[in-house]
Structure formats: structure tokens, C-alpha cells
Amino acid sequence: MRQVAIIGAGSTKFGELWEKSFRDISVEAGLRAIGDAGISGDEIDAIYGGNMSAGRFIEQEHIGALIADYAGLTGLHIPATRVEAACASGALALHLAVLSVASGWYDFVIAAGVEKMTDVDSDIADDLLASSVDREWEAICGATLPSLFAQMARAHMERYHTTSEQMAKVAAKNHANAVHNPYAQFRREISAEAVLNSPLVADPLHMLDCSSIADGAAAVVLCAAEKAKEYTDSPVYVKASAQASDTISLHDRRDITAMDATIFASKKAFRTASLEPSQIDVAEVHDSYTIAEIIAIEDLGFFNKGEGGIATGEGQTEIGGRIPINPSGGLKACGHPLGATGIRQAVEITQQLRGEAGKRQVPNAEVGLTHNIGGTGGTAIVHIFTS
Amino acid sequence: MRQVAIIGAGSTKFGELWEKSFRDISVEAGLRAIGDAGISGDEIDAIYGGNMSAGRFIEQEHIGALIADYAGLTGLHIPATRVEAACASGALALHLAVLSVASGWYDFVIAAGVEKMTDVDSDIADDLLASSVDREWEAICGATLPSLFAQMARAHMERYHTTSEQMAKVAAKNHANAVHNPYAQFRREISAEAVLNSPLVADPLHMLDCSSIADGAAAVVLCAAEKAKEYTDSPVYVKASAQASDTISLHDRRDITAMDATIFASKKAFRTASLEPSQIDVAEVHDSYTIAEIIAIEDLGFFNKGEGGIATGEGQTEIGGRIPINPSGGLKACGHPLGATGIRQAVEITQQLRGEAGKRQVPNAEVGLTHNIGGTGGTAIVHIFTS
Numbered sequence: 001m002r003q004v005a006i007i008g009a010g011s012t013k014f015g016e017l018w019e020k021s022f023r024d025i026s027v028e029a030g031l032r033a034i035g036d037a038g039i040s041g042d043e044i045d046a047i048y049g050g051n052m053s054a055g056r057f058i059e060q061e062h063i064g065a066l067i068a069d070y071a072g073l074t075g076l077h078i079p080a081t082r083v084e085a086a087c088a089s090g091a092l093a094l095h096l097a098v099l100s101v102a103s104g105w106y107d108f109v110i111a112a113g114v115e116k117m118t119d120v121d122s123d124i125a126d127d128l129l130a131s132s133v134d135r136e137w138e139a140i141c142g143a144t145l146p147s148l149f150a151q152m153a154r155a156h157m158e159r160y161h162t163t164s165e166q167m168a169k170v171a172a173k174n175h176a177n178a179v180h181n182p183y184a185q186f187r188r189e190i191s192a193e194a195v196l197n198s199p200l201v202a203d204p205l206h207m208l209d210c211s212s213i214a215d216g217a218a219a220v221v222l223c224a225a226e227k228a229k230e231y232t233d234s235p236v237y238v239k240a241s242a243q244a245s246d247t248i249s250l251h252d253r254r255d256i257t258a259m260d261a262t263i264f265a266s267k268k269a270f271r272t273a274s275l276e277p278s279q280i281d282v283a284e285v286h287d288s289y290t291i292a293e294i295i296a297i298e299d300l301g302f303f304n305k306g307e308g309g310i311a312t313g314e315g316q317t318e319i320g321g322r323i324p325i326n327p328s329g330g331l332k333a334c335g336h337p338l339g340a341t342g343i344r345q346a347v348e349i350t351q352q353l354r355g356e357a358g359k360r361q362v363p364n365a366e367v368g369l370t371h372n373i374g375g376t377g378g379t380a381i382v383h384i385f386t387s
Numbered sequence: 388m389r390q391v392a393i394i395g396a397g398s399t400k401f402g403e404l405w406e407k408s409f410r411d412i413s414v415e416a417g418l419r420a421i422g423d424a425g426i427s428g429d430e431i432d433a434i435y436g437g438n439m440s441a442g443r444f445i446e447q448e449h450i451g452a453l454i455a456d457y458a459g460l461t462g463l464h465i466p467a468t469r470v471e472a473a474c475a476s477g478a479l480a481l482h483l484a485v486l487s488v489a490s491g492w493y494d495f496v497i498a499a500g501v502e503k504m505t506d507v508d509s510d511i512a513d514d515l516l517a518s519s520v521d522r523e524w525e526a527i528c529g530a531t532l533p534s535l536f537a538q539m540a541r542a543h544m545e546r547y548h549t550t551s552e553q554m555a556k557v558a559a560k561n562h563a564n565a566v567h568n569p570y571a572q573f574r575r576e577i578s579a580e581a582v583l584n585s586p587l588v589a590d591p592l593h594m595l596d597c598s599s600i601a602d603g604a605a606a607v608v609l610c611a612a613e614k615a616k617e618y619t620d621s622p623v624y625v626k627a628s629a630q631a632s633d634t635i636s637l638h639d640r641r642d643i644t645a646m647d648a649t650i651f652a653s654k655k656a657f658r659t660a661s662l663e664p665s666q667i668d669v670a671e672v673h674d675s676y677t678i679a680e681i682i683a684i685e686d687l688g689f690f691n692k693g694e695g696g697i698a699t700g701e702g703q704t705e706i707g708g709r710i711p712i713n714p715s716g717g718l719k720a721c722g723h724p725l726g727a728t729g730i731r732q733a734v735e736i737t738q739q740l741r742g743e744a745g746k747r748q749v750p751n752a753e754v755g756l757t758h759n760i761g762g763t764g765g766t767a768i769v770h771i772f773t774s
Contacts, residue, residue, distance in 0.1 A: 001490060021523070055442040059514075060522040062473035065635045065765030077651040079630035080766070081479060082471045086449035092468060096483065103388060103490030127446075135447040136408070243466035248452045264464040378452030379467070 001102040005228035005235035006220045006385070008037025009350040011343075014216035014335035015185040022058050022116035023070040029217035029340075030071050030112055037221040037231050041073055044221075045106035047080040048097040050089035050113040051339035056128050058116055067112065086132035086374030087288060089113060090342025091243075091381035094220065098241040098383075101222050113343035114217035125213050129338075132375035134249040146210055146289065148250050148376045150202035153291035156257045157204065160306035162294060164204050166313045168195035170290035171208050171332050173318055178329025180359035183344075185214050185335030195290075209290040214335030218343035220350065234354040236368075240272035240384040248378040257306075259377035262299040266371070269382040270301070275367065277301035280323060280384075282352050282362040283369040284345035287330040293317075296371055297325055300382070324362045327352060342372035346383065353387040388489040392615035392622035393607045393772070395424025396737040398730075401603035401722035402572040409445050409503035410457040416604035416727075417458050417499055424608040424618050428460055431608075432493035434467040435484040437476035437500040438726035443515050445503055454499065473519035473761030474675060476500060477729025478630075478768035481607065485628040485770075488609050500730035501604035512600050516725075519762035521636040533597055533676065535637050535763045537589035540678035543644045544591065547693035549681060551591050553700045555582035557677035558595050558719050560705055565716025567746035570731075572601050572722030582677075596677040601722030605730035607737065621741040623755075626660035627771040629653070635765040644693075646764035649686040653758070656769040657688070662754065664688035667710060667771070669739050669749040670756040671732035674717040680704075683758055684712055687769070711749045714739060729759035733770065740774040 010032025012025045020028075026049075034041060047068055055061045064080035073080070085092045090113030097111035117125055130139035133148060156162045172192045178184035195208040228235035244264035250256055270276060277300060285300065287293035294308035302323045303311045311317060317325035328334055328348040331341055349368035351357045368385045397419025399412045407415070413436070421428060434455055442448045451467035460467070472479045477500030484498035504512055517526035520535060543549045559579045565571035582595040615622035631651035637643055657663060664687060672687065674680035681695035689710050690698045698704060704712035715721055715735040718728055736755035738744045757770045 001492075023523075053442045053448050055440045055515075055518055056446075058522065059443075059518050059526075061440050061471060061518040062520070062635055062762050062765055064472050065632050065761060066521070068632045069634045069636070069639070069765070074632050074634050077631040077633060077648055080472075080632045081483070081630070084448060084469045084471060085451055085467075096468070099486065099490060099492055103486060103492070105388075105486055105490070128442075131442055131446050131448040133449070134453070135445065136410075139446075243468070244464040245452050245455045245461050245467045246464060247456045247461050248449060249456070252456070261464055374452060375449050378449055378456070 002104060003225035004098050004101045004222050004238045005225040006350050007223055007228050007231040007235055008033045008039065008221035009347040010036050011183050011218040011347045012216050013183050014214045014337060016118045017215040022054060022114065023066065025215060025217040026067045026114045027070050029219040030110060033110060033219035033221050039108065039221060039231060042076065043108050044073060044078060044110055046078050046100060046109045048093040048109065048111045049082045050093035050342060051082055052084055052086055052089045052115060053128050053131065058119055085379040087338045088342055088372045088374035088379045088381050089339035091372035094343060094346055094383060095241045095243050095381055097222050098238050101224055108223045110219055110221055111343060112217065112219040113340040115337035115339040116215050117213045117337055118215050122213060137249050146205055147202040149289040149291055150205045152256050152295065153204050156291060159257055162309035164196060165192060166309035167209055167290040168192035169312050170287060170293045171195045174287060174326050174330040174332040177319065177327050177360050178333030181329050184329040184333050185212060186333045205289055211288045211331035211336035214337045216335060216337035216340040218340050218347050220343060220346050236350045236353045237386050238383060239386050240269035242268035242272065243381045246378050248375060250376045259295060259299050259373065259380060261377050261380035262296060262371065262373065265380045265382040266300045269384050273384040275384060279367055280369045281365040281367050282324050282327060284328060284348050285325055285371040286373045287326060287332050288336060293325065300371060319360060319362055327357065327360045327362055345370040345372060349385050353385060389491060390612035391485050391488045391609050391625045392612040393737050394610055394615050394618040394622055395420045395426065395608035396734040397423050398570050398605040398734045399603050400570050401601045401724060403505045404602040409441060409501065410453065412602060412604040413454045413501045414457050416606040417497060420497060420606035420608050426495065426608060426618060429463065430495050431460060431465060431497055433465050433487060433496045435480040435496065435498045436469045437480035437729060438469055439471055439473055439476045439502060440515050440518065445506055472766040474725045475729060475759045475761035475766045475768050476726035478759035481730060481733055481770060482628045482630050482768055484609050485625050488611055495610045497606055497608055498730060499604065499606040500727040502724035502726040503602045504600045504724055505602050509600060524636050533592055534589040536676040536678055537592045539643050540591050543678060546644055549696035551583060552579060553696035554596055554677040555579035556699050557674060557680045558582045561674060561713050561717040561719040564706060564714050564747050565720030568716050571716040571720050572599060573720045592676055598675045598718035598723035601724045603722060603724035603727040605727050605734050607730060607733050623737045623740045624773050625770060626773050627656035629655035629659065630768045633765050635762060637763045646682060646686050646767060648764050648767035649683060649758065649760065652767045652769040653687045656771050660771040662771060666754055667756045668752040668754050669711050669714060671713055671715060671735050672758040673760045674713060674719050675723060680712065687758060706747065706749055714744065714747045714749055732757040732759060736772050740772060
């Protein structure tokens with residue numbers, strides 16, 4: 001199969017975008033990616049869009065056709081596909097877009113992610129988030145996403161002596177990074193102490209351990225690697241795209257201090273890319289809750305199992321540390337518009353590998369990774385990129 | 388790319404399945420397809436599932452992981468992808484499954500479609516159907532799916548002198564076919580007169596011009612054509628899989644008596660398969676409303692534009708006619724569980740091309756076609772199959 005490259009990337013600002021609709025932000029992100037690629041809309045062969053729950057958030061399905069239409073791309077009647085894997089919907093769109101180009105089926109495609117969450121009340125949004133876990137065996141019993149991640153956190157603390165302070169450090173680090181990200185929802189530093197002093201949401205997780213409800217969209221333009229240099233001097237190559245599943249219910253898992261879907265997807269990705277975790281220069285991982293980042297950096301092989309908390313506490317995941325994690329600010333500080341996140345991560349890695357990340361730039365970043373999960377880890381998707 | 392074959396196909400009965408859940412019917416269809424293929428679950432490399440709106444029908448997203456989990460396929464952590472294109476979600480799952488095998492990415496995949504619609508009241512279901520059209524410019528003004536198809540019908544009557552009797556004949560023909568389909572929701576004949584005497588839903592469409600709300604699931608197992616004979620003596624080959632988009636709003640279209648997405652997708656499919664419409668022996672087309680079948684058989688090239696009504700009135704689309712359309716009973720008589728329909732169509736064509744369709748068998752059927760649309764035609768997907 002052909003190698004695939006990203007030749008354009010763009011994002012809206014993430015946050016409470018009251019003045020913009022779902023279709024506004026979809027188009028804004030798409031146009032930025034197309035503009036960044038210096039390509040004409042007429043050259044686009046297909047669109048893959050990741051979205052978790054527009055059906056409930058804005059009472060609209062048929063999202064593929066909607067996006068193609070409002071982006072002005074229906075004149076050529078190009079295929080437009082919406083995919084859903086809860087919070088991993090964005091990376092799933094990228095995964096299928098990569099396949100469609102790698103296979104030779106299409107030459108130029110857009111992978112986009114979008115979610116408009118703030119048009120419903122927050123209690124409805126909470127219930128919507130719970131549709132990413134097992135409605136009949138978890139959510140219906142009162143389990144919410146934070147409470148399930150709290151169980152993972154408690155088990156991780158019990159087995160590996162991970163501390164609330166180490167988890168708080170994840171949030172503090174990510175907020176510090178986001179100060180330099182103009183597209184982040186929260187561009188202000190918070191101390192680990194502030195995290196620990198924020199209200200408990202689900203013990204041991206505090207409010208500031210949790211990512212936020214937000215609106216946002218992001219898009220990338222992909223093409224065959226051999227054509228990429230016609231459009232940009234700095235293509236970013238997709239070296240691997242791997243997806244794996246696990247039980248949707250947390251209580252059916254082998255071990256709730258790890259996510260097997262992440263382990264399977266990352267092993268496959270590293271095998272495909274012929275790379276080792278130690279060769280990754282920068283990673284965007286799924287920190288929907290602070291414990292999720294700690295579990296992810298272990299499951300991805302950056303640290304031994306049980307040592308993610310210690311590594312975070314020691315600053316090894318800061319920019320300038322051993323393996324910078326979430327230089328964008330992550331889900332915690334960028335905000336987490338569900339279907340948009342997986343693509344936003346790819347936008348960040350694209351900017352990092354181009355050396356265009358400004359004050360949040362990881363020095364000499366040449367190999368990057370993104371990690372996006374759905375629900376409590378029922379889906380995991382890992383991409384590896386090189387400059 | 389590799390040629391792809393269907394080696395197994397299965398479906399639940401369609402209808403008001405009060406005693407079965409979304410996950411029950413998903414698993415039932417999947418197991419029937421796997422059983423029909425004589426393959427082990429361990430050999431399956433990936434799942435693609437089409438579903439329109441489980442988020443609103445059963446308050447559950449993350450459908451890919453859910454199906455993989457309840458089908459017992461998470462032990463191998465295989466990728467599970469949910470796609471959505473409104474009522475064309477099923478065919479979209481098949482389209483991506485075909486790509487994943489044709490490209491060599493996977494060897495054995497399941498394409499499934501499922502919808503559980505009867506767990507909500509019918510007024511909610513009506514509103515859910517309207518999420519397949521433009522919520523902000525159509526549905527919010529009171530337009531429902533039947534009312535939009537009624538506009539198409541009225542325009543078709545005006546321009547081509549299509550009659551209510553010809554439309555009623557679509558329903559009568561499809562019900563007559565469904566008598567012999569054990570999986571259809573309505574296995575009873577209705578006369579064209581009964582259709583015309585049923586209550587008006589949206590003039591000129593009567594209740595019996597409309598397909599029904601139903602529960603159902605269907606699945607097919609795909610593999611590379613060169614391996615198919617190891618599993619079955621009668622593989623069905625996928626000769627083309629084509630997808631196209633149009634504006635989501637009806638009022639933005641070039642012509643509301645035709646669907647450009649169908650025209651584009653079918654032209655591409657015929658080109659790929661190196662076949663002409665006259666070479667198709669049997670077709671399952673999207674008769675969500677009777678006028679939709681008349682428009683489809685014109686747009687697919689089976690009849691000249693404007694002659695679909697006349698051809699139907701003359702019996703040319705009956706089994707034994709010039710081109711048998713919807714021998715299964717179609718959406719009208721099988722029921723239309725949105726995401727399931729596109730796969731159910733493929734199951735029917737598989738049985739037809741194998742010569743296993745019993746009393747509804749189209750004699751000497753060797754080349755078949757399926758046509759599945761989303762909303763009022765914002766998405767169209769066409770597949771061509773041969774024995």
C-alpha cells in the first residue's frame with residue numbers, strides 16, 4: 001500500500017463557542033486545513049468525519065452529507081462518511097482516511113472531527129457522555145464516565161501507589177503547555193495544589209482532574225506521500241494507523257489499571273512503523289481524566305507499568321523532559337469536543353513535526369504519536385507520524 | 388486491489404421485536420452470517436457496523452465496541468467501526484468493509500447493519516427520521532421525511548404524469564414478493580386499491596406508500612475472492628462499491644424528480660464493474676416511499692427518466708418482468724430498520740445469486756445490484772454483485 005502524508009492541518013479554537021453552529025465550526029476547520037495545504041476544494045476526493053453524538057447534541061444525523069454540503073463540496077458529489085467510536089471518533093476518521101489513500105482508492109481526502117456540545121444543558125451532556133459506556137450494565141446503574149475513571153484511579157493508586165498529587169501534576173503540566181496554544185480552551189496555568197483543592201467529582205478525581213465539555217472542530221488533508229512535496233515543503237508522514245477494541249464495560253476487563261485496546265493498538269502501530277516507544281519524540285495522548293494520561297503513557301510503552309505517576313511527578317513528561325506528553329495542553333486544557341479530539345491531536349503533531357508549534361515546540365521533534373480512546377477504553381486508536 | 392467476495396449472509400426477522408434488544412439482534416445477525424460462512428469468530432479481522440441513531444433510539448453510542456463485545460470478539464481486540472449515513476448506514480458499512488478487504492488491510496471482515504427503533508414512541512421516531520434531513524432548514528420548519536418525498540412525488544407527477552396508481556403498484560408488488568420472505572415484517576398481499584384507500588400521510592403519499600418503523604439486523608462476511616471457495620461453493624463477488632453525496636436539503640438540489648447522488652454512484656459502479664444497467668438481473672432499491680422506487684429505477688438507468696411509473700404499472704419490475712425490483716419485498720414490506728436496510732439488501736442479493744431465494748427466486752439471476760440512500764438522497768451507495 002502507498003505511504004500517506006498530511007499536507008494540511010487546521011482547527012477552530014476550542015471552547016464554549018456560543019456564536020457558532022456545528023456546521024460553522026466544521027466548515028471553519030475544513031477551510032483552514034484546505035488553505036494550509038494550498039489545495040483547491042475541487043481536488044478533494046472524499047471526506048471522513050468523526051463525530052460522537054450530533055444526533056443527541058443537535059438532533060442531526062447524516063453528518064457526512066451535512067459537512068460535504070456546507071463545505072461546498074457536493075457539486076462533485078464526493079463520498080462523505082461519518083464514523084463514530086465515542087471519544088475516539090476523530091482518530092477513527094483519520095484511520096479510515098489513511099486507508100482510503102494508502103489503498104489507492106482516493107488521492108486527496110479530508111479527515112475531520114467535530115462536536116458541538118454546549119447547545120445542551122450540562123446534565124444532558126453528562127448523560128450523553130455516559131452513552132460511550134455500557135448503557136445497560138453501567139450507565140443505567142448510575143455509573144458516569146468520571147466515576148468509572150475514578151475506579152481505575154483508585155485501583156492504580158492501590159496497586160502502584162500512584163498519588164493524587166501525581167495525577168494533579170498531569171493537569172498542571174497540560175495547563176502550562178496550553179498557555180502557548182492559541183486554540184486551547186483554557187490558556188492559564190493551574191497549580192497541582194489548585195487541582196487538589198478543587199471539588200471532588202468522583203473520589204479520587206477532582207473537577208480539575210477532568211477534561212471539559214467544549215465545542216470544536218479540526219481537520220487534516222491527506223494525500224499519497226509521493227505527491228505531498230507538490231503541496232508543501234514539510235509533509236508529515238503517517239507511518240502507522242492502528243485500531244483495537246475491548247469490552248465496552250469496565251467490569252469485564254482483564255485489568256482496570258491498564259487498557260488492553262491501547263496496548264494492542266500501540267503494539268501494532270510500533271510494529272508497522274518499525275519503531276520503538278523510546279524513538280517517539282512527542283506524543284498527544286488521551287487525558288480525558290488525569291489518570292487516563294498516566295495509564296496511557298504506561299500502556300504505550302513510554303514507562304513501565306505502574307511508573308506513569310512517578311514519571312509525571314518527576315517532570316519526565318514535560319516539554320524538555322524524557323518524552324513530552326500533550327504539548328498542546330491535551331484534552332484537559334484544550335477542551336474535549338469528543339469527535340474533534342482525535343483530529344486535533346493530529347493537527348498538534350503536524351505542527352510539532354513541522355517545527356511550527358511556537359513556544360510549546362518540542363525541540364528537534366521528528367517522530368510523533370497520537371493516542372485516542374473511546375469511553376473507558378472500549379476503542380483505542382494509535383497513529384505514528386514522522387517529519 | 389483484490390476482488391472481494393461474500394461468503395456468508397444472515398439476518399434477523401424484521402419487525403416489532405419487543406422481546407429482543409439492540410445487542411440481541413446485532414449478535415443474532417452476526418452469528419447467522421458467521422454460521423452461513425462456516426467460519427470461526429477467531430478468523431474475523433474487523434467489523435464494520437452501520438447504524439443511524441442508536442444514540443437517540445436507545446441512548447447508546449460507541450456501537451462498534453458494543454457489537455464486538457457482545458459478539459464475543461473482543462478477546463482478539465479486533466477493530467470495530469460504526470459508520471452513519473442516515474438510512475444508508477448499512478451500505479456504508481459494506482462499502483468500507485469492501486475497501487478494507489480489497490486493499491489487503493484485512494482478510495476476513497463482517498459488515499453489519501442494525502437499528503432498534505421500537506423502544507421509543509412513534510412521534511419520537513418520526514422526529515428521529517427527520518434528523519436525516521437538514522434540521523436547521525427543513526425539519527425545524529416542520530418538514531418530515533414523508534412530506535419531502537411527497538414534494539418529490541408531486542413534482543414527478545407534474546412533470547412525467549406519474550400517477551398515484553403507479554406508486555400504489557410499487558407497494559402492492561413489494562408486498563406480494565414479501566409473502567415468500569420469512570424475514571419480512573409484512574408477509575401479506577395488499578392491493579393497489581388498498582394503498583390508495585389508506586389514510587393520506589403527506590399528499591399524494593398514503594400510509595401504505597411509506598415503509599415502516601422496525602427493528603432488525605443483518606450481516607455479511609467478506610473475504611478476498613481467491614479464498615472464498617475454501618468456505619463456500621457459491622461465493623458472491625462484489626464487482627463494484629460506489630458512494631456519492633448531494634446537498635442534505637431537498638430545496639438545494641438541481642432537480643427534485645431525480646437524485647444526483649444515485650446517478651453519480653451508479654455510473655461509477657457500472658463503470659467499475661464494466662457492466663450496463665441492462666445486464667442487471669435483479670436489484671434491491673431504496674423504496675422508503677413508493678415514489679423513491681420509481682425515481683431510483685430511473686436514476687439507476689433501468690428505465691428512461693420519467694418512465695419509472697409506467698414501467699411499474701406495466702409489471703416490468705415484478706419477478707418475471709424485465710428487471711425484477713425488490714424481490715425481498717423491499718423496505719416497504721420487509722420493514723426499514725434504518726441502519727440494517729443496506730445490509731439486508733446485500734443478504735437478499737446473495738441469496739438470489741446463489742439461487743436460494745425459494746418462491747421469490749428471480750430465475751437465472753447472475754448479476755445483482757443494491758441501492759441504498761440516506762435521507763432524501765444526500766447520500767447514495769450502489770453495489771454490484773455477480774455469482
